Amino acid sequence: xxxxxxxxxxxxxxxxxxxxxxxxxxxxxxxxxxxxxxxxxxxxxxxxxxxxxxxxxxxxxxxxxxxxxxxxxxxxxxxxxxxxxxxxxxxxxxxxxxxxxxxxxxxxxxxxxxxxxxxxxxxxxxxxxxxxxxxxxxxxxxxxxxxxxxxxxxxxxxxxxxxx
Amino acid sequence: xxxxxxxxxxxxxxxxxxxxxxxxxxxxxxxxxxxxxxxxxxxxxxxxxxxxxxxxxxxxxxxxxxxxxxxxxxxxxxxxxxxxxxxxxxxxxxxxxxxxxxxxxxxxxxxxxxxxxxxxxxxxxxxxxxxxxxxxxxxxxxxxxxxxxxxxxxxxxxxxxxxxxxxxxxxxxxxxxxxxxxxxxxx
Numbered sequence: 346x347x348x349x350x351x352x353x354x355x356x357x358x359x360x361x362x363x364x365x366x367x368x369x370x371x372x373x374x375x376x377x378x379x380x381x382x383x384x385x386x387x388x389x390x391x392x393x394x395x396x397x398x399x400x401x402x403x404x405x406x407x408x409x410x411x412x413x414x415x416x417x418x419x420x421x422x423x424x425x426x427x428x429x430x431x432x433x434x435x436x437x438x439x440x441x442x443x444x445x446x447x448x449x450x451x452x453x454x455x456x457x458x459x460x461x462x463x464x465x466x467x468x469x470x471x472x473x474x475x476x477x478x479x480x481x482x483x484x485x486x487x488x489x490x491x492x493x494x495x496x497x498x499x500x501x502x503x504x505x506x507x508x509x
Numbered sequence: 510x511x512x513x514x515x516x517x518x519x520x521x522x523x524x525x526x527x528x529x530x531x532x533x534x535x536x537x538x539x540x541x542x543x544x545x546x547x548x549x550x551x552x553x554x555x556x557x558x559x560x561x562x563x564x565x566x567x568x569x570x571x572x573x574x575x576x577x578x579x580x581x582x583x584x585x586x587x588x589x590x591x592x593x594x595x596x597x598x599x600x601x602x603x604x605x606x607x608x609x610x611x612x613x614x615x616x617x618x619x620x621x622x623x624x625x626x627x628x629x630x631x632x633x634x635x636x637x638x639x640x641x642x643x644x645x646x647x648x649x650x651x652x653x654x655x656x657x658x659x660x661x662x663x664x665x666x667x668x669x670x671x672x673x674x675x676x677x678x679x680x681x682x683x684x685x686x687x688x689x690x691x692x693x694x695x696x
Contacts, residue, residue: 356565360653361546365570367539376575378537383579384586386530391587392514393523397618399599399607405679405686408600414520415527416660422528423665430535443535445666448653454674457651458659462681464644466690467637469619471656472649473544475642476577480584483619485626489642496646497548501562507651 358446360453360504369439390477398469405466451509457500464493515593530657531665540572543658545649547577610694623694633696652677 357365393415394400403409429435430443437443465471468489470478475493478486500507534540551574553567596615599607607613612622628634649655652674654663660678663671 353565356561357570359562360650361543365540365572376572379572379575380579382530382533382537383576384583386527387580387583388587388591389523389526390580391584391618392518392591393520394517394597394618395523397597398620398623399597399603399615402686403600403603405682406603408603411520415524418521418524419528419661420664422525423531423661424667426529426532427665430532435536437536437539439538441539443539445541448663448668448670450670450673451653453651453653454670455677457648457653458674458677459681460644461648461652461655462678463685464641464648465678466682466685467641467693468645470645472548472645473580473657476580477584478619480581481588481618483624485624485629485638486619488629489638492639492642493646494548494551496643497650498552498556500647500650501552501560504562
C-alpha cells in the first residue's frame with residue numbers, strides 16, 4: 346500500500362526551520378507583505394554591516410563585539426516576542442492561531458553546522474546576506490548564490506547516505 | 510537624508526529590528542523566519558529531478574521567495590540611497606593581517622580585491638566564492654537552517670537543537686577564519 350496523501354507538509358518540514366504553518370490558501374498578491382518585510386530586513390542587514398566580509402572576519406577573530414551584539418539582541422527581542430505570542434495566544438492578522446514547529450535534534454546540526462560555519466567565514470555571508478550583497482551591486486556574488494543552490498541540491502541528492 | 514541614517518547603525522538598533530522579524534512573520538501569516546529554505550524551494554521549483562527531498566509543493570512556501578526578493582530589493586535601496594561613501598573602519602589587527610594578503614581597500618562592504626569576476630579564475634577567488642558558496646548551501650540544509658532559522662528563530666523559540674547548530678556555525682567559522690583562511694587568502 347502506498348502511503349496516504351497529505352505527506353506534503355512532512356516533506357516540506359524535513360531539515361527546515363522555516364515552514365509555512367498556515368492552512369489558509371491565499372492569492373499570490375497576498376505575498377506582497379513578505380516582499381515589504383524582506384525589503385526592511387535587507388536594509389537593516391546593510392545598515393548594520395552584517396553583510397560585510399570584514400565584519401564577519403572580526404567576529405570570528407573576536408576583534409569586535411558588533412556582530413555578537415546584533416545576533417544577541419535579535420535573539421532577546423525574538424524570544425520575548427515569541428513568549429508574548431504564546432502567553433497571550435495571539436492570532437495572525439487573518440485570525441489563525443499561531444503555531445511554531447518544535448525542532449528535532451539530528452547529527453546534521455553538528456556536521457552541517459560546521460560546514461556552514463566554514464562557508465560563512467569564507468564568503469562572509471549567510472544565505473540572507475548573499476541576496477543583500479547582490480543588491481548592493483556586487484554582481485559576482487550571484488556566482489556564490491548559484492553555488493549555494495548547487496550545494497543545497499547536492500545535499501538533497503545524497504541526503505539518504507548522510508548520517509542524521 | 511539625515512546623517513544618522515547614512516552612518517552605519519549600531520548593534521542595539523539593528524539587532525532588535527532583526528529580532529522583530531520573528532513576530533512580524535508569525536503575525537502576518539504564521540510564517541517561521543528562515544532564509545536558507547529559499548535555496549531549497551528554488552531547487553524544488555527548477556530541478557527537482559525526482560529527488561524525494563525536493564518533491565513537495567514549493568508553491569506553498571512561495572512567501573519565502575517573496576521575502577528573499579525583498580532582501581535583494583532592500584540591498585539595492587540601501588546601497589543607492591541610504592549609505593555614505595566613507596570607507597569601513599576595521600580593527601587595526603585585522604587591517605594589518607589583511608595587508609599581508611594584499612587586501613587594503615575598505616571602500617565597499619564586499620572587498621572588491623577578493624570578490625570580483627577575474628578572481629573567479631584564480632585559485633583564491635574560486636575557493637572563496639564557489640567552494641564557500643557550496644558549503645553555505647550544503648551546510649545550512651544539512652543543519653536544517655541558517656543564522657536566521659536556527660540562531661534567530663530557533664533560539665527565540667528556545668529550541669536546544671538550534672543552540673547546538675549555532676555553536677557549530679560559530680565553531681566552523683572560528684576554525685576557518687583563524688586556521689584555514691590564512692592559507693586560502695595566500696593562494
